[in-house]
Amino acid sequence: MFFLDDVSFRPGLDIKDVIQEVSLLAGILAVLGTLIKSWLDSKLSREQSARDLRWKQAEAAKALNDEMLTDPESDGAAFMLDNPGRKVEIPSTKEIVPIEEEDILRALCFDPEPTDEKSLHIRDCFDSLFYYLATLEHYIKTTLILEEDVKFPLDYYLPLLAKFRSPVDAYLIHFKLHRAQKFLAESKAWQTTSKPAEASQSKLDASAPASELN
Numbered sequence: 001m002f003f004l005d006d007v008s009f010r011p012g013l014d015i016k017d018v019i020q021e022v023s024l025l026a027g028i029l030a031v032l033g034t035l036i037k038s039w040l041d042s043k044l045s046r047e048q049s050a051r052d053l054r055w056k057q058a059e060a061a062k063a064l065n066d067e068m069l070t071d072p073e074s075d076g077a078a079f080m081l082d083n084p085g086r087k088v089e090i091p092s093t094k095e096i097v098p099i100e101e102e103d104i105l106r107a108l109c110f111d112p113e114p115t116d117e118k119s120l121h122i123r124d125c126f127d128s129l130f131y132y133l134a135t136l137e138h139y140i141k142t143t144l145i146l147e148e149d150v151k152f153p154l155d156y157y158l159p160l161l162a163k164f165r166s167p168v169d170a171y172l173i174h175f176k177l178h179r180a181q182k183f184l185a186e187s188k189a190w191q192t193t194s195k196p197a198e199a200s201q202s203k204l205d206a207s208a209p210a211s212e213l214n
Contacts, residue, residue, distance in 0.1 A: 061149030064135065073128035080104060080125065081160040090121045108167045110174050134179035158189035165193050
């Protein structure tokens with residue numbers, strides 16, 4: 001070894017000195033080895049903790065997503081958005097009626113408040129959907145879940161909801177549903193939509209009885 005060859009040429013250096021220097025070197029190497037091992041263990045531990053956290057985030061997101069999709073009212077709102085004109089059952093009356101876009105607009109009005117059972121059912125469904133959007137917003141902001149884990153199926157449904165952007169925004173502001181409003185405002189679907197529901201609102205006004213417009 002270079003160290004031993006080097007020290008062998010030092011005048012006056014005996015075997016004890018050599019042993020001491022070798023021992024010192026061995027001690028230094030042992031300390032370095034311990035530090036390196038500790039650093040590697042710590043790195044592996046952090047990586048494992050990060051994987052565990054990521055897994056828990058994905059699990060929490062899936063659980064919330066599943067709950068939103070299996071909730072009868074939230075799922076009902078999604079069905080209405082995806083199937084305009086399809087018939088649904090009104091729980092309070094057991095009547096089976098079609099739900100048109102104009103019905104959704106009427107249900108989201110708050111001046112005047114709707115009183116018919118169809119509108120009240122539609123509102124209940126959308127209130128449930130807004131509740132889950134608010135919960136998603138809270139969970140994402142507190143890093144309990146990641147936004148990427150709940151993109152499906154919202155990437156499909158939010159553009160459908162964005163057709164009603166103007167009345168939805170007004171509804172959320174009126175009822176102070178700020179988290180749901182923030183979630184939608186930050187979504188790509190909302191940012192790329194220029195309030196097309198205003199035309200639909202005009203269509204609703206045109207189809208409404210004159211007594212409702214006065």
